[in-house]
Amino acid sequence: MTSELQVVVVGGGECGARVAHDLATSDLDARVVLVGREARAPYERPPLSKSVLVDDDPRPVEPYRDGRLDVERLEVLAGRTATSLDLEGRTVELDDGTRLGFDRLVLATGAQPRLLPGLPAAALTLRTFEDALVLRDALQPGAHLLVVGAGLVGLEVAASARTRGAQVTVVEAAERALGRAVPHPVARVLVERHEAEGVDLRLGTTVASASAGSGGWRVELSDGTSLAPDVVLQAVGSVPEVGLARDAGLEVDDGVVVDAAMRTSARGVWAAGDCCAGPVAVLGRRQRLESWRMAHDQAAVAAASVRGEEVSITAVPWFWSDQYDLSLQVSGMAAAATRWVERPRPDGTVVHLGLDADGVLVCAAGAGRAAVAKDVRMAERLVAAGARPDPDQLADPAVQLRSLLS
Ligand SMILES: Cc1cc2nc3c(=O)[nH]c(=O)nc-3n(C[C@H](O)[C@H](O)[C@H](O)COP(=O)(O)OP(=O)(O)OC[C@H]3O[C@@H](n4cnc5c(N)ncnc54)[C@H](O)[C@@H]3O)c2cc1C
Structure with a gap:
């Protein structure tokens, strides 16, 4: 027994x-x-x-x-x-x-990936290793990929596909990429990079109709244009x-x-x-x-x-994304911020710091080369501490974020 x-x-x-x-x-x-x-x-x-x-x-x-x-x-x-x-x-x-x-x-x-009603079953999704191998095979140099959805997964795939030499169109129903999880100016950094890399990014645009038959894909967009991509990925959330x-x-x-x-x-x-x-x-x-x-x-x-321990989750949410040589870092919740402070970094990137209505720091976000992560990580400690930093000090790169912890 x-x-x-x-x-x-x-x-x-x-x-x-x-x-x-x-x-x-x-x-x-x-x-x-x-x-x-x-x-x-x-x-x-x-x-x-x-x-x-x-x-x-x-x-x-x-x-x-x-x-x-x-x-x-x-x-x-x-x-x-x-x-x-x-x-x-x-x-x-x-x-x-x-x-x-x-x-x-x-x-x-x-x-599981959210499926867009009206898209033929031939549209790929990405959640498993097997899904990734199928997508990888389709991303041959010169192939045309249509990504539906400019969220994190959609934009990461767009970057990888450009790296592989594929032609990429991304359509996004909203007027901005990356939704509300990423502050708008930070999302802009990534959008501009995609455009510079040759991605055809169409915001405020939806798939009006799509068919996939022996002659390949035929996609009509809400902006009145039509596309004939080789592969379609639906990346509209989960x-x-x-x-x-x-x-x-x-x-x-x-x-x-x-x-x-x-x-x-x-x-x-x-x-x-x-x-x-x-x-x-x-x-x-x-x-x-x-x-x-x-x-x-x-x-x-x-x-x-x-195990029976008295515990509760206190971790500050954090996520990252890698696109080309840019790293996106977001700590806290952008949706909780009512006001943003810009903190310039010596390398020309900017960390955006979000405060709520009570002046509590609730989010830190930036996109750039790896160093941006350092400031976001330090700001995360302020978020975790429920700090109410002086916005002028936050914006001043001469003031160490660490010094605001006390
Ligand atoms: C393409 C992609 C890229 C990502 N990139 C990032 C990133 O850059 N940064 C970041 O922070 N996060 C990223 N994420 C998110 C991160 O991977 C997820 O948050 C994480 O995988 C969640 O883990 P999970 O175990 O909850 O769910 P999952 O990893 O989805 O695991 C759930 C498992 O449960 C299995 N399952 C479901 N139902 C049953 C059942 N009834 N019986 C048995 N098994 C079942 C599923 O098959 C699956 O294997 C990414 C996700 C994807 C898909």
């Missing part, structure tokens, strides 16, 4: 792999089963729109190298999908009919994978709803990563966050909470 707990983690992505590893190597007396739909070891998604599209011999980058998922109390079931949850009976059913009993359950099911949770009666609202300890509305069930929506302190409300580092931060909090 064993008192060992059974913990099931559904979703073998960035977040699920970390939760499972954390729990299996902790002092919790538990056996951990990680169920992942993809028939390969967990890997990181950020390279899919970057190095995987341009490198000669792309390989999946594993979040845990050196077999770190190969730990004694962890069983990895790859290529298996959880199809239903029985919260009363405490079981998860898999697509091969197996029922896994659990004492505690973590949902880390991620997200939808959280919440089917299991919703069918089991968990609260869902653009993501599985969680509290600050990543607990769902059901006892003994947690959710973390791209599939969940929880409180974001700097924003003052609930939001689904989709970023690599947040997947780590939430995994750590979920694992601690599963």
